[in-house]
Structure formats: structure tokens, C-alpha cells
Amino acid sequence: MAKIPTSAGRDRVRKTAPALVAYTEGVLYGDLWERPGLSKRDRSLITVAALVATYRPEQLETHIGRALDNGVTREEIAELVTHLAFYAGWPAGMTGARVATTVFENRDA
Structure with a gap:
């Protein structure tokens, strides 16, 4: 898995919505952005x-x-x-x- 760059926006909401940030980092940037099709x-x-x-x-x-x-x-x-x-x-x-x-x-x- 690629290293996900830090984000002040994600860090700001991490305490409020930790699952949302986990999906963002794991699924969105970790999986979707790493697909080989594009x-x-x-x-x-x-x-x-x-x-x-x-x-x-x-x-x-x-x-x-x-x-x-x-x-x-x-x-x-x-x-x-x-x-x-x-x-x-x-x-x-x-x-x-x-x-x-x-x-x-x-x-x-």
C-alpha cells in the first residue's frame, strides 16, 4: 500500500469522525487511488x-x-x-x- 500523505483537513476531523478518516485513508487513497486502471x-x-x-x-x-x-x-x-x-x-x-x-x-x- 502506498504511503498516504498527511492532511490537515483529515487530522482536524479525525477525533470527531475517526471511521470516516480511516475509510478515506484506507479505501479511498489506499485502494481506489492505487488501482492500476488509471x-x-x-x-x-x-x-x-x-x-x-x-x-x-x-x-x-x-x-x-x-x-x-x-x-x-x-x-x-x-x-x-x-x-x-x-x-x-x-x-x-x-x-x-x-x-x-x-x-x-x-x-x-
Whole structure:
């Protein structure tokens, strides 16, 4: 099993919902993300797209960072967000762009 990176978000809720965190680390990141059918890069693109389309900015920030770590470029994230603005709605696209900007700025700091 791959080493699961730490997460401040998971650590914050670990005491409140330990089973949820255990499923997140064991099943979601431990099993699903390690399946051989898709690369981690492709899984990141899919996850970021789903989070933009379903308007989940709180989780989007973490997953944009993970996508960058998995080899997705800033340009690809920008294209993904722009493309989804037409399919998922302008507010979702603009929120995705705002979150991506925050992630990029934090990485440049």
C-alpha cells in the first residue's frame, strides 16, 4: 500500500469522525487511488473536474495541489476549469479558477 500523505483537513476531523478518516485513508487513497486502471495523473484530472463541476471548493484546493504533485500542469488545470465553465456553469468555473489561483500563489510563495 502506498504511503498516504498527511492532511490537515483529515487530522482536524479525525477525533470527531475517526471511521470516516480511516475509510478515506484506507479505501479511498489506499485502494481506489492505487488501482492500476488509471494513472494518478488521470485520477487527479478526473477528481479536479468532478470537484469543479459539483462546486466543492473546500476539497478542490487539496486536490489541485495533489494534481500538480501528480504531474498535471497549471496550464492543464486552467484549461480544465475553462472547459467546465461551459458544462458545469460559470460560477463553478470562476470558483475553480479562484481556488486554482490560490493554490498556485501559495506554491509560489
